[in-house]
Amino acid sequence: MKLAFKICIVGDPGVGKTSLILRYIENKFKENYIPTLGVEFLTKKIMVKDVETSLIIWDIGGQHKWQTKLHLYLQGADGAIIIFDLTRRNTFANLENWITNIKKISGDVPYLMVGNKKDLVEDRNVELDEAIAFSKTKDGYPVLETSAKTGDTVNSMFHKIAENVIIHKAKKQANLPEI
């Protein structure tokens, strides 16, 4: 059996969406210049519980034109990762809006809440405890903390969403999208 999942990476501008994908796919971090990926999605194959799984990772562009086309990105997502910036509280406050959009457009799909820029220890403005408390008021999905700069928890973030998609589909007894 081979599976393919569409995973959307969302979150406010500058939280590190593109950097996390670049770290995951190419194991690189660009300090000063983040090239636009030039494509709307990238694919990575991983093994999840002995099953070959293709993650089709969609990066939501920062420019306004993409924000107005959010529905095109989120449509048909099997799961989402909402990124916020641990140094900027407003990006954490906006999780609520992102969850609303995901539910409205993608439907009942699993999502992770991920605080990025963990390496900026001195500038941290959101604590893990409060993010977990927030998750409990919503759907109780996992909260992780990452650094695209050091690579901390980046691989496990993608692995976790794949696992959650499989668990969620199994619960709903939906057919897994095979390729």
Ligand code: G3D
């Ligand atoms: P976006 O795709 O969500 O808009 P980007 O965000 O990936 O373009 O990242 C925005 C800025 O945050 C970039 O800096 C990038 O280098 C920085 N960044 C992303 N992830 C991390 C991280 O984990 N740690 C640190 N310290 N910085 C990070 P610039 O200077 O290009 O704006």
Ligand code: MG
């Ligand atoms: Mg980007």
